[in-house]
Structure formats: C-alpha cells, structure tokens
Amino acid sequence: MDFNLTDEQQMLLESVDEFCERYFTEDVVKKMYEDHGMPQEIAEAYRDAGFGLMGIPEEYGGIPMDRVTIGLMIERLYQKSGCMHILYQNSLSMFDIMEFGTEAQKQEAMDHYMETGWPIASLSISEPGAGSDNRSMTTVAKKQADGTYKLSGQKTWVTMGEKLPYTIVVAKDEDPSHDNGNMSLWFVKMDTPGVSTAPLHKIGQQCIPFCEVYLDDVVLTEDQRMGEPGKGFMMLMKNFEVERSYIVAEQVGLAQAALEDAAKYANQRIAFGKPITRLQMIQELLADMEIKVQNTRNMLYKTLWMMDNDQPVQLESAMLKRYGCKACWEVADSALQIYAGLGYTTEVRVGRLWADMRGNMFGGGTHEVMAYIAGRQVAKKYAE
Amino acid sequence: MRIAVAFKAVPDAQDVQVAGDRTLDFSKAKLTISEYDKNALELGAQLADEAVAITVGGKDIDNSKLKKDVMARGMGHLYMAADDALADLDAAATAAALVDVLAKAGDVDAVICGDGSADNYLQQVDVQLAEKLGWPVVTAACKVEVNGSTAVVTRALEDCTEVVEVELPAVISVTPDVAEPRIPGMKDILAAGKKPMDVAGADNAPAAALTTVECLAPEQVARKQEIVDAADDGAIEKLAAAVKAAL
Numbered sequence: 114m115d116f117n118l119t120d121e122q123q124m125l126l127e128s129v130d131e132f133c134e135r136y137f138t139e140d141v142v143k144k145m146y147e148d149h150g151m152p153q154e155i156a157e158a159y160r161d162a163g164f165g166l167m168g169i170p171e172e173y174g175g176i177p178m179d180r181v182t183i184g185l186m187i188e189r190l191y192q193k194s195g196c197m198h199i200l201y202q203n204s205l206s207m208f209d210i211m212e213f214g215t216e217a218q219k220q221e222a223m224d225h226y227m228e229t230g231w232p233i234a235s236l237s238i239s240e241p242g243a244g245s246d247n248r249s250m251t252t253v254a255k256k257q258a259d260g261t262y263k264l265s266g267q268k269t270w271v272t273m274g275e276k277l278p279y280t281i282v283v284a285k286d287e288d289p290s291h292d293n294g295n296m297s298l299w300f301v302k303m304d305t306p307g308v309s310t311a312p313l314h315k316i317g318q319q320c321i322p323f324c325e326v327y328l329d330d331v332v333l334t335e336d337q338r339m340g341e342p343g344k345g346f347m348m349l350m351k352n353f354e355v356e357r358s359y360i361v362a363e364q365v366g367l368a369q370a371a372l373e374d375a376a377k378y379a380n381q382r383i384a385f386g387k388p389i390t391r392l393q394m395i396q397e398l399l400a401d402m403e404i405k406v407q408n409t410r411n412m413l414y415k416t417l418w419m420m421d422n423d424q425p426v427q428l429e430s431a432m433l434k435r436y437g438c439k440a441c442w443e444v445a446d447s448a449l450q451i452y453a454g455l456g457y458t459t460e461v462r463v464g465r466l467w468a469d470m471r472g473n474m475f476g477g478g479t480h481e482v483m484a485y486i487a488g489r490q491v492a493k494k495y496a497e
Numbered sequence: 498m499r500i501a502v503a504f505k506a507v508p509d510a511q512d513v514q515v516a517g518d519r520t521l522d523f524s525k526a527k528l529t530i531s532e533y534d535k536n537a538l539e540l541g542a543q544l545a546d547e548a549v550a551i552t553v554g555g556k557d558i559d560n561s562k563l564k565k566d567v568m569a570r571g572m573g574h575l576y577m578a579a580d581d582a583l584a585d586l587d588a589a590a591t592a593a594a595l596v597d598v599l600a601k602a603g604d605v606d607a608v609i610c611g612d613g614s615a616d617n618y619l620q621q622v623d624v625q626l627a628e629k630l631g632w633p634v635v636t637a638a639c640k641v642e643v644n645g646s647t648a649v650v651t652r653a654l655e656d657c658t659e660v661v662e663v664e665l666p667a668v669i670s671v672t673p674d675v676a677e678p679r680i681p682g683m684k685d686i687l688a689a690g691k692k693p694m695d696v697a698g699a700d701n702a703p704a705a706a707l708t709t710v711e712c713l714a715p716e717q718v719a720r721k722q723e724i725v726d727a728a729d730d731g732a733i734e735k736l737a738a739a740v741k742a743a744l
Contacts, residue, residue, distance in 0.1 A: 120561050120562040120565050120690070121565070121686050121687060121689075121690070123562060124562065124565060124566055124569060124681060124686045124689075125683060125686055127566075127681075128680050128681050128682070128683075128686065131680045132680050135680070158680070161682060162680050162681075162682040162683065163682040163683035163684050163685075164682075164683060166683065167683055176683050176684060176687070178683075
C-alpha cells in the first residue's frame with residue numbers, strides 16, 4: 114500500500130493552504146457568519162485557481178480528476194479555512210448538472226460559473242413531510258394539454274436557494290401518492306412565476322443559508338427536464354455515494370481544525386500548576402480525538418479509492434457517512450470540552466466548528482438511513 | 498521579451514530544528530522556493546513573453562516537486578545546475594555559477610532576482626551577477642515597466658521612492674511587494690511537469706570567497722517576567738522604560 118501523495122497532490126494542497134491563508138482570515142470568516150454569505154473575491158479566486166473545476170468534464174472547461182485527489186482537496190480546504198463555507202458544497206449541484214443535464218443546461222451552468230464564480234443551481238430535494246422517507250414526497254409535475262407541465266409542492270432545507278438563480282427540483286411524475294416511485298428532475302429558474310421562498314434560520318453553518326421553496330403551479334417545458342423521465346431519484350442516488358464521501362471530507366477537515374486548536378490550547382492552559390496536557394483525562398480526550406480523525410480519514414480515502422477503481426461502495430459510503438460525520442463531530446465536542454468555558458464563547462472558533470459539524474450528521478443522509486443502507490449490505494455480504 | 502528569473506532552493510524554514518547545542522538540523526526540512534523569489538517569479542511571468550527560471554545548487558535541488566512548483570508559477574523553461582560542487586555556495590560563487598547557467602538559457606533581456614535568499618539573505622547575488630555579466634543592476638525595485646529596450650524601475654528606498662530608467666539587458670532585484678505571487682491553479686500544476694526542464698551538472702566549481710566558521714541559533718533567553726500593574730501610577734512609563742532597557 115502506498116500512502117504517499119504525488120507531487121501534483123502535494124502542490125495542490127499547498128495551493129489550497131495559500132488560498133485559505135490569503136482569503137479566509139478569521140475576521141472575514143466572522144463576517145461571513147454575520148452576513149450569511151461569502152465575499153465575491155473568494156468565489157472568483159476559487160474559480161480562477163481551478164479548484165471548482167475539478168471533476169467537471171474537460172469538454173466543458175473542467176479539469177477531470179480522480180476522486181481521491183478531489184477528496185484531499187476538500188479536506189484541506191475545510192481544515193485550513195476552518196468554516197463551513199459554500200465552496201465545495203455547491204460543486205455537488207454542478208456534478209448533478211454535468212451528469213444528468215441537457216447540453217444546453219450544462220453549457221449554461223458552466224458559463225454562469227465562469228462568469229460569476231458561483232454555481233448556477235441549488236438542490237431542492239427534502240420536503241416538510243419527506244426527508245429520509247423520500248417516497249412520501251408530494252411535489253408533483255403534471256403534464257398539461259398544451260404539452261407543458263405544472264409543478265406544485267413545497268421543498269425545504271434548500272441550501273443557497275435564495276441566492277442562486279436556478280434550483281434542481283425532484284418531483285413525482287403525474288401522481289403524488291406514496292405508491293408512485295416515478296420521479297423526474299427539473300431545472301427551474303427561481304424567477305419563474307409561482308416560485309417563491311422563505312428564509313429559515315440555522316443554528317450553525319450560517320454562511321450557507323437555506324430556505325423553503327414554494328412551487329405553486331409553476332409552468333415547465335420539456336427542455337427543463339434533466340435526464341430520463343421517472344428515474345430522477347435513482348439518478349440522484351447514484352451521485353449520493355460520492356456526495357456523502359465529500360461531505361465526510363469536509364467534516365474530517367473541520368475536525369482536524371478543531372483538534373489542532375484544542376491540542377494547542379491544552380498545551381498552553383495551566384491548571385493545577387501544569388499544562389492540562391499532563392492530565393490523564395485530557396490525554397484520553399486528545400488520544401480519542403486523534404483516533405477518530407485518523408479512522409475517518411482512512412475510511413474516506415479507501416472509499417474514494419474504491420470508487421476510482423470502479424468498485425461498488427454502497428456499503429462503504431454509508432458506513433463512512435454514519436461513522437465519520439458522528440466521530441468527527443465528537444472530536445469537535447471534545448475540543449469544546451477541553452476549552453471549557455472559553456469554548457462556549459464566541460472569542461474562539463471551536464464552538465462555531467461544533468455547531469457547523471452537527472449539521473453534517475443529517476445533511477446528505479441521516480445516520481439512521483445510513484445504518485439502514487449499510488445494515489442490509491452487511492447482511493447480504495455474509496449471507497450463506 | 499525574454500526574461501530569466503533566478504531563484505534559490507532553500508530548506509523550508511518551518512521544518513528546521515534547533516538542537517540542544519544550538520546547531521541547526523536541516524534533515525527534516527524539504528527544499529522549497531525561497532520565499533522572496535516567488536515575487537520575482539511572479540513579476541517575470543507577468544512581464545515576459547517567455548519567462549525562464551534559472552538556479553544552481555547541490556544535487557538535491559534536482560527534485561521533481563520543487564521543479565514543478567517553479568514551473569507552475571508561469572515559467573516556460575527551467576535551466577538548473579544541480580551538482581554537489583554547487584552546494585552551499587557563497588554569493589560570489591553563486592553569481593559565477595548562474596552566469597554558466599544563463600549561457601545555456603540563451604539570450605534574455607533581463608534577469609530578475611528576489612530581495613535576498615530566505616536562508617542567508619545576503620542580498621549580494623544580484624549585484625555580483627550583474628558585475629560578472631557586465632550589465633547594469635537596479636535593486637529594491639517595487640515597480641517595473643518595460644518600454645522597448647529600456648525598463649523604468651521604481652525603487653523603494655528608506656524614506657522615498659526613486660524612479661530610474663535602465664538600458665536592457667539588466668539585472669533587476671525586486672522587493673517583496675513588487676508582485677503578489679500567484680496561487681498555482683490546478684491547470685498550472687498539471688501542466689508543470691510537462692514543461693521543458695534542462696538539468697545539468699556544474700561546468701566549473703566556483704571558488705568560495707567566504708568560509709562559514711559557525712552557524713548557530715541565537716541563545717535562548719529566559720523571560721524576565723516583569724509585571725507592571727496597570728492600576729499603578731505611571732504604569733505605561735514603567736512598561737516603556739522596561740522595554741527600552743531590554744532592547
């Protein structure tokens with residue numbers, strides 16, 4: 114087994130370090146959380162460095178890249194910026210467009226990204242009554258006599274839904290009932306009549322706001338459909354595996370940041386006449402934090418490597434999401450414990466990391482659903 | 498316009514360790530581009546139609562990552578002399594070895610140097626290189642504009658700026674604020690390894706003009722732990738006096 118990074122991977126990580134040092138100063142990050150956004154110059158610099166083009170096909174101006182390298186980049190990006198910004202998250206919607214979009218949609222998405230530095234679309238999947246239980250979704254697109262479609266329903270937890278010009282909506286075809294599993298993806302412009310939003314307020318990740326999206330008889334045309342009719346959810350699920358892995362890459366980067374902060378603080382903090390790193394209970398916390406970070410990282414790299422080698426990762430990606438997001442959040446929780454009272458203030462960033470990382474324990478799939486996916490796979494793996 | 502940028506490969510300062518006897522341990526320090534030379538590389542990349550990088554050093558500078566890192570910063574060609582006869586040269590010997598490398602790089606309109614190397618910071622190679630080439634030299638350049646066969650250079654001096662015009666070819670050394678180094682992007686990184694790189698041994702072994710007698714880290718000084726109570730009269734004056742006395 115070769116754990117060495119290539120020259121190019123090392124240089125990429127050094128560029129990410131330089132990028133983060135230059136743009137994500139603590140003052141800028143604080144303001145991002147107050148203003149619920151990110152400075153335009155960061156979006157442009159990220160685009161110019163080509164980080165946001167990684168994984169997008171070459172014919173659209175992207176930079177084809179293996180998943181291990183993309184995972185390394187995301188991990189370092191979140192470790193060094195120390196906050197849950199939008200940069201990588203929204204590349205996920207770009208991947209969906211590149212995978213399922215029509216030629217016109219792909220070109221428009223790339224043109225928009227190259228012009229503005231921001232992705233073109235948010236993703237509207239969850240509903241008030243349908244998250245993990247996606248079959249209970251009631252948003253529906255019905256064909257009209259004139260050949261157009263009418264889209265109706267309500268979506269929620271739509272990250273950046275109020276900021277980006279389009280949203281990708283998954284909706285049932287014709288019939289909203291539970292039995293109907295046929296769903297399609299639609300590329301919907303946010304200023305279309307019948308589309309409206311309402312903000313929602315988060316307890317973490319405030320620099321990537323989410324919102325409700327209301328769809329009231331929104332008229333769609335066939336060219337707004339993405340991919341094959343009826344297969345919308347199956348298509349999204351195909352990308353879920355890699356998306357889950359990238360969420361864990363963000364999470365392990367943030368956990369590394371929390372771990373480093375806590376260990377540095379523990380080295381300086383004097384209690385009972387000595388640095389608290391000499392207290393066994395603090396040592397146990399630090400040891401377990403390092404174990405969790407290293408475990409998650411190893412699982413992440415292995416899963417990405419398997420995907421790069423065309424091996425199925427239904428089990429691995431679910432285990433990774435279930436174990437990694439929780440273990441990494443526990444690292445932030447222990448970091449907060451080491452900081453104690455100081456960690457509970459806004460003077461240090463550890464509390465922010467803690468709240469940000471809590472959201473990744475359900476965003477991109479809850480632990481409970483991950484157990485459901487993984488558990489069935491484990492039973493199958495050892496069946497006689 | 499063809500420009501050569503001279504850079505030095507130095508041990509990464511953050512990995513240099515100080516031993517108990519104050520000697521420096523470089524064994525864990527990877528080679529990296531000297532920090533101030535990144536500004537020179539950036540200016541060269543911005544000004545030139547073709548920018549080439551030149552360097553000399555021990556055999557270890559023939560390092561694939563280091564070379565790609567230079568090429569990812571807008572350089573079109575690398576000319577390197579990597580030979581243990583060229584390791585740890587002083588400024589005069591470095592300048593002499595660079596002249597040999599420059600002869601292989603072909604005609605250039607200018608050589609750009611950084612402010613000083615991140616390890617020795619002698620600020621001597623630029624002037625000695627110019628002397629050996631018989632070219633004019635302009636130091637402390639914070640802005641450079643090329644007009645045909647001349648360059649207009651703004652120099653940052655201690656309490657003023659000076660604008661000079663110099664005939665090309667010339668050696669120009671730059672201050673760190675002359676150009677913000679680029680963050681090598683993913684496309685630059687992937688293309689770097691495919692660019693031409695000429696690596697050769699030493700043509701000559703330039704004689705050293707200086708001998709290093711010793712190189713030691715400063716002695717550790719214990720903290721004085723003098724605390725001035727802010728509530729006392731004249732606390733600020735006391736603090737200022739203590740700082741002055743310590744200096």
